[in-house]
Amino acid sequence: MSPTLIPTPQPSFVSDTAQLAGRHLRLMSRRPSSIIGAIVLPLVFAFLFFTVLNGVMERAGVDYAQYVIPAVVLQAMFFSAISASVWAAEDASGGMSARLRSMPISRTAPVLSLLVGELVRALLSLVVLVIAGYGFGFRFERGAGYVLLFVALAIGCAAAACAGYIVLGFAIAKVEQVQAIGGLLYYPLLLVSNLFVPAEAFPGWLQPLVENQPVSRIADALRAVSTLGHEDLGRTILIAVLWIAGLLTAFTFLAPRAFGRVR
Amino acid sequence: MLVVEAEGLHKRFGEVEALRGVDLQVSEGEILGLLGPNGAGKTTTINVLTTLIRPDAGTARVDGIDVIADPAAARGRIGLTGQFAALDDGLTARENLVLFGRLLKLGSAGAWARADELLTEFGLAEVAHRRTGTFSGGMRRRLDLAASMIGRPRVLFLDEPTTGLDPHSRNALWEAVRSLRAEGTTIVLTTQYLAEADELADRIVVIDHGKVIADGTAHELKQRTGGSTCQVGVAESTVDRAQRVLAERWEVSRDELLLTIPAAGPQTLVEVLRLLDEHDVAPTEVGLRQPTLDDVFLALTGRASNPATPATETPAGATAP
Amino acid sequence: MRNHDTAPHPSLWTDTAVLAARSALLMARSPTTLLMAAAFPVILLCLLSVSFAKVVMPDASYAHYIDYTVPLFATMGITFATLSTAIAAHTDRTTGFDDRLRTLPISPIAPLAGRIIADTIRNLATLLVVTVVGIGLGFRFTEGITGVIGYLVVPLIYGFGLAWFMVAIALSAASAESAVAVLNAVLLVLSFLSTGFVTIGDLPGWAQPVAEANPITHVIEAMRTFAHGGEPAGLHVLATLGWALGLTLLAGYTAVRVRARQA
Numbered sequence: 001m002s003p004t005l006i007p008t009p010q011p012s013f014v015s016d017t018a019q020l021a022g023r024h025l026r027l028m029s030r031r032p033s034s035i036i037g038a039i040v041l042p043l044v045f046a047f048l049f050f051t052v053l054n055g056v057m058e059r060a061g062v063d064y065a066q067y068v069i070p071a072v073v074l075q076a077m078f079f080s081a082i083s084a085s086v087w088a089a090e091d092a093s094g095g096m097s098a099r100l101r102s103m104p105i106s107r108t109a110p111v112l113s114l115l116v117g118e119l120v121r122a123l124l125s126l127v128v129l130v131i132a133g134y135g136f137g138f139r140f141e142r143g144a145g146y147v148l149l150f151v152a153l154a155i156g157c158a159a160a161a162c163a164g165y166i167v168l169g170f171a172i173a174k175v176e177q178v179q180a181i182g183g184l185l186y187y188p189l190l191l192v193s194n195l196f197v198p199a200e201a202f203p204g205w206l207q208p209l210v211e212n213q214p215v216s217r218i219a220d221a222l223r224a225v226s227t228l229g230h231e232d233l234g235r236t237i238l239i240a241v242l243w244i245a246g247l248l249t250a251f252t253f254l255a256p257r258a259f260g261r262v263r
Numbered sequence: 264m265l266v267v268e269a270e271g272l273h274k275r276f277g278e279v280e281a282l283r284g285v286d287l288q289v290s291e292g293e294i295l296g297l298l299g300p301n302g303a304g305k306t307t308t309i310n311v312l313t314t315l316i317r318p319d320a321g322t323a324r325v326d327g328i329d330v331i332a333d334p335a336a337a338r339g340r341i342g343l344t345g346q347f348a349a350l351d352d353g354l355t356a357r358e359n360l361v362l363f364g365r366l367l368k369l370g371s372a373g374a375w376a377r378a379d380e381l382l383t384e385f386g387l388a389e390v391a392h393r394r395t396g397t398f399s400g401g402m403r404r405r406l407d408l409a410a411s412m413i414g415r416p417r418v419l420f421l422d423e424p425t426t427g428l429d430p431h432s433r434n435a436l437w438e439a440v441r442s443l444r445a446e447g448t449t450i451v452l453t454t455q456y457l458a459e460a461d462e463l464a465d466r467i468v469v470i471d472h473g474k475v476i477a478d479g480t481a482h483e484l485k486q487r488t489g490g491s492t493c494q495v496g497v498a499e500s501t502v503d504r505a506q507r508v509l510a511e512r513w514e515v516s517r518d519e520l521l522l523t524i525p526a527a528g529p530q531t532l533v534e535v536l537r538l539l540d541e542h543d544v545a546p547t548e549v550g551l552r553q554p555t556l557d558d559v560f561l562a563l564t565g566r567a568s569n570p571a572t573p574a575t576e577t578p579a580g581a582t583a584p
Numbered sequence: 585m586r587n588h589d590t591a592p593h594p595s596l597w598t599d600t601a602v603l604a605a606r607s608a609l610l611m612a613r614s615p616t617t618l619l620m621a622a623a624f625p626v627i628l629l630c631l632l633s634v635s636f637a638k639v640v641m642p643d644a645s646y647a648h649y650i651d652y653t654v655p656l657f658a659t660m661g662i663t664f665a666t667l668s669t670a671i672a673a674h675t676d677r678t679t680g681f682d683d684r685l686r687t688l689p690i691s692p693i694a695p696l697a698g699r700i701i702a703d704t705i706r707n708l709a710t711l712l713v714v715t716v717v718g719i720g721l722g723f724r725f726t727e728g729i730t731g732v733i734g735y736l737v738v739p740l741i742y743g744f745g746l747a748w749f750m751v752a753i754a755l756s757a758a759s760a761e762s763a764v765a766v767l768n769a770v771l772l773v774l775s776f777l778s779t780g781f782v783t784i785g786d787l788p789g790w791a792q793p794v795a796e797a798n799p800i801t802h803v804i805e806a807m808r809t810f811a812h813g814g815e816p817a818g819l820h821v822l823a824t825l826g827w828a829l830g831l832t833l834l835a836g837y838t839a840v841r842v843r844a845r846q847a
Binding site (some may be wrong): 033048176179183184188192201203 | 777
């Protein structure tokens with residue numbers, strides 16, 4: 001018998017990614033902690049920041065609903081990223097990564113499917129937060145095109161963050177450690193930023209960092225496309241897009257290397 | 264026909280030389296047992312043959328395909344059941360199998376049909392709708408084995424398939440492996456348990472420190488260690504007489520009331536019994552003892568194999584060494 | 585042969601001490617616990633204080649706001665670290681360690697009491713770490729040694745009651761992961777809807793009664809008075825004691841009952 005007579009299943013980038021993304025979404029939908037992380041926790045943070053800081057921010061002349069909804073949206077994008085890193089570590093530490101790597105499927109699909117699944121989750125968080133935001137007084141003050149731009153920027157940020165966290169998850173491959181390191185990255189990135197308070201509230205020496213770090217830059221863009229009165233709209237959006245594209249490219253380059261040492 | 268051919272496999276991880284020139288041939292329809300202690304290089308060999316790692320040197324072909332030059336094609340010919348069950352706890356048994364069926368391009372209907380077929384074959388039809396997280400270790404292992412059979416692979420690689428299983432689940436898994444062989448699947452399995460290799464494998468390759476140190480059937484390996492022995496137990500009142508009588512013809516060693524004589528075959532036992540009977544010695548027990556693979560390992564490496572007893576189940580979340 | 589005099593017999597004190605030492609050792613060796621109990625509150629203290637200071641108290645210095653928030657972050661540290669108590673208790677239940685203890689001739693209260701004593705030791709460590717870092721950033725004691733003692737004892741009493749609550753949850757919950765996800769959200773709400781970040785007047789009207797009843801508010805206010813003087817702490821101390829006693833009795837009763845039933 002000649003071995004070439006046996007039909008070999010051909011890898012399919014689209015079908016394999018879709019199958020595995022479906023698996024990821026199904027697993028998340030059955031895990032209460034994933035649902036809480038995608039829906040409840042973002043709402044709790046939106047509610048708490050708005051309740052606790054609205055009074056003092058109003059006194060300072062800031063419309064806090066307009067200010068904080070883009071912030072909690074970005075925070076939720078990071079929740080997706082942290083989730084991606086944990087799933088990646090679970091796949092890598094269990095046998096799943098090894099089995100997928102030994103199967104005749106697209107090499108990219110196992111990594112990309114995590115990203116796709118998490119972006120679906122991120123979109124869900126985004127929609128929930130915007131609806132809740134309307135209750136707090138948040139409004140899209142520009143046209144429908146800018147709403148789409150808002151969504152694109154937020155999901156773009158989620159993609160970059162997820163890609164970075166997926167690299168972390170596969171590279172370390174231990175759930176507890178991934179959670180710890182992921183958390184240690186998340187706090188300074190989100191709290192030393194203009195997400196929840198304006199950069200001017202930080203000490204002078206810290207302000208350049210706060211203003212220029214990527215999370216602040218992306219938040220600037222989200223606020224610029226949702227709220228009227230921002231100068232330099234085009235430039236603000238461009239800086240955010242460049243950050244997202246740059247980070248995404250870097251992490252996309254690293255992800256397959258973290259996933260497997262063989263093509 | 265050779266389905267697996269590996270020659271001169273070398274692999275180094277930092278300071279550790281995991282493989283130092285492993286050669287391996289597996290014929291079609293054969294079960295090859297890859298036997299060796301922890302860290303001998305068994306899993307690394309499997310990982311090379313299943314395209315998971317690339318060797319530093321050497322060649323490997325599976326079903327005629329060069330796994331190093333064309334790993335993508337090789338993946339269509341193999342099934343892997345690794346040390347850690349590659350299943351999603353949040354999915355049901357059927358959902359797990361359907362997922363892999365879809366990834367192997369069986370199509371929706373095809374994947375369902377194949378899943379049901381395998382669930383029945385592996386005795387899991389009753390629990391097909393249950394989430395894998397609720398399964399016992401033995402059930403998980405069987406489902407894991409079923410998952411690697413979905414694509415009807417030419418060669419199935421099993422990395423320590425029964426580690427941590429209770430005897431009942433172990434027997435069930437052995438049964439499953441045997442029936443796969445009966446259907447014509449070539450199987451390469453690693454094990455630390457000599458009894459398992461003895462039980463399942465047609466041929467055994469012993470690996471130690473990244474090298475093949477012996478290759479043959481269980482019987483051949485046992486022969487190599489020196490043949491069988493004849494053992495006779497006798498009552499305390501007659502033991503001295505028995506030893507004296509037997510020592511006239513054979514080299515006898517004595518351990519309390521047990522006398523051991525090198526045996527050329529069953530004939531020796533008959534002669535021993537006849538001689539004892541002539542001298543009015545009634546044996547309390549008699550036996551012809553084959554050397555075990557433990558003796559083989561000791562003879563080959565100068566040290567005992569371990570672990571002698573099955574290890575406890577690996578804790579969840581632990582990673583492969 | 586062993587006679588009855590030398591057969592082991594239960595001793596509440598020895599058994600509790602041995603099991604407390606075991607729990608403490610496990611905590612000290614768990615990176616996640618150390619992270620939750622020490623790094624997390626210190627990170628929040630540094631990052632949240634510096635970002636909120638000028639917003640909440642525009643005319644005061646950063647040190648002044650730190651002086652205001654150190655009790656909050658110490659209390660938050662204790663609050664969230666008890667989540668690892670729940671996880672550890674749940675692990676003991678699922679791994680069979682609890683079953684082993686139940687078959688030993690030891691005091692039936694010792695396993696729970698031991699865990700809670702170890703928790704109190706961990707809480708004291710959290711309290712000291714946060715306070716020492718806080719002192720480095722500007723936190724001051726002005727009320728002498730009695731003030732310092734009061735400042736340390738009140739949150740420990742609160743942590744004691746909360747630990748019983750967490751143990752009761754851990755023994756009843758089916759999934760530790762889901763329970764932790766829910767509790768995490770609840771504890772966030774408790775931490776924010778208090779006078780920790782902002783004064784009571786800066787909270788919206790509806791939230792003020794919630795904050796006033798919140799045990800975390802009582803703990804923080806008592807700590808502030810013990811540290812800096814001001815309004816008498818008596819009422820807050822009483823309220824803390826009431827909460828702790830209530831939680832201990834209710835949760836302790838539940839925990840012992842559930843544990844006995846699982847036999």
